[in-house]
Amino acid sequence: MILIVDDKQENLYSLKTLLQLHHYEVDTADSGEEALKKILKREYELIILDVQMPGMDGYEVAETISGYSRSKDTPIIFLSAVNIDKRFITKGYASGGVDYIVKPFDADILLLKVGTFTRLYRQTKELNDIRDNLEIKVKERTKALLDVNKALEISNAELQQYAYIASHDLQEPLRKIITFSKLVSDRYLGEQPEAGKYIEKVILASERMRNLINDVLNFSRLSAVPVYSKTNLQHIVRDTLSDLEIFIKEKDAVLEISHLPEIEVIPDQIRQLFQNLISNSLKFSKKEVTPVIRIWSEEVEAVSQQPGATEKVKYCRIYVADNGIGINESYRDKIFTMFQRLHSKSEYEGTGIGLAIVKKIIQKHNGHITVESTEGQGATFIMVLPLQQQTLQTVI
Incomplete structure (x- = not known):
């Protein structure tokens, strides 16, 4: 949608007709005040703004538009038949305009510029939407990672708790198995070599289990800060x-x-x-x-x-x-x-x-x-x- 702002109805009509013939949607305002009200209500791809208007002139309207967060990126083309001196053109650019066209204008040139600026606006808007969506996704992913990290911290704490249990509660029975097996072997199996071999296997298996528990304990400790x-x-x-x-x-x-x-x-x-x-x-x-x-x-x-x-x-x-x-x-x-x-x-x-x-x-x-x-x-x-x-x- 393009907004044309001009205090003269004949100018509004002719420019509106030209743009509609080339399949542009057009809205109009016959004063700066009316234009600002419309800009607050809807989004425009381009604003064609007359410089010389009663009340708020085009420069004041452009400066006000650039202060609105919603419309600050909307391109503005100034049109003027009176203020064609270099200092007025410079003021137009300083007020936030992207172009300054002197009346009478070439309709083909104007249409080319309208097409260029509306296309640039749409592309910029698409890029901004992509950026905003990306920022939202980054925030969501960051939150997800923080949640995962928190879960990992809890898991690590539980692992360290398990390591403590493994180092104490699991090793204590093994110590007794090894100690009493050696006691049985030394005291009662001296004349029974066959039974002694079985007890030796029990002792070796228990020692392997103890070594395994120690290694798992050592591995779990590596998760500490x-x-x-x-x-x-x-x-x-x-x-x-x-x-x-x-x-x-x-x-x-x-x-x-x-x-x-x-x-x-x-x-x-x-x-x-x-x-x-x-x-x-x-x-x-x-x-x-x-x-x-x-x-x-x-x-x-x-x-x-x-x-x-x-x-x-x-x-x-x-x-x-x-x-x-x-x-x-x-x-x-x-x-x-x-x-x-x-x-x-x-x-x-x-x-x-x-x-x-x-x-x-x-x-x-x-x-x-x-x-x-x-x-x-x-x-x-x-x-x-x-x-x-x-x-x-x-x-x-």
Whole structure:
């Protein structure tokens, strides 16, 4: 709908007829005051406004229209047969007009301009509607994400509560089973080797269950809010080797530790990470071959994968390599999955959670982990961690 505003009826009639002949819907007003009343009631695609009118002139009407939120984007074409000086034309544009046409005008030129401005108005309105709908959808999606996050927080709290129950209520009966089974074996089954073998199976099964509960407990604790601190990885590895001293001696293993840097981490989690990886290397070593485990690192720079990031970020790439039995190519993508075992319990002990915990810890540190391995030739785990934990969410 186009609104024509002119105080002379003959001008209104002629311009209205011209536009209607070209299939435009037209409304008219014979004063600025009447035009403003109509603009408050309905939306127009274009306003053709005479400059010289009694009461409110065209400039005042245009300035008032631009102050209405509903019509501030409606294009205004000024028409004038009197005020054709440059200063009046300039004033028309300053008042909010998009064009200034001098009477008498060329009807074809006017129609071209009317077509252009009405089309631009419709396109702008469509874009604004899309933007408004998008904003509504973003708000709805944001609220949905907040609700999901809240539900996840509740779920994490319940998981931690379960972890407490698992660590106490479930382990207490297991401790009694193991203790009394050993007591029965020592006191009453010395002369009954067949029964002794069955009791030994009970003890081993109970110990596996206890280890499984501990691993599930450790995995659940990774959901807590992270608190990072600058930590010397060299000290972390040294303490880990101290904890694994007996296991290392049993395997007669050789460990080669190169210099490791200070980076921002959650110390307890990184200690658990190294413990799981080194334990794995010891556990899956070759028979009659001295296990050799090498740990080293290098500093690298890369552009962060955060949206819009352009500056390079410093990372620490850490390697843990061994000369063990290696990993079959077909299992390389599965080893970080919960409860994934590549060997039977009779061949190698374990719960199948250790590497899942490692991956979870790396993700908690905004890092990335991969493995390179050939079956029978050892494995190398490669971890990439940011030196500083800031607003990083993804890394190379």
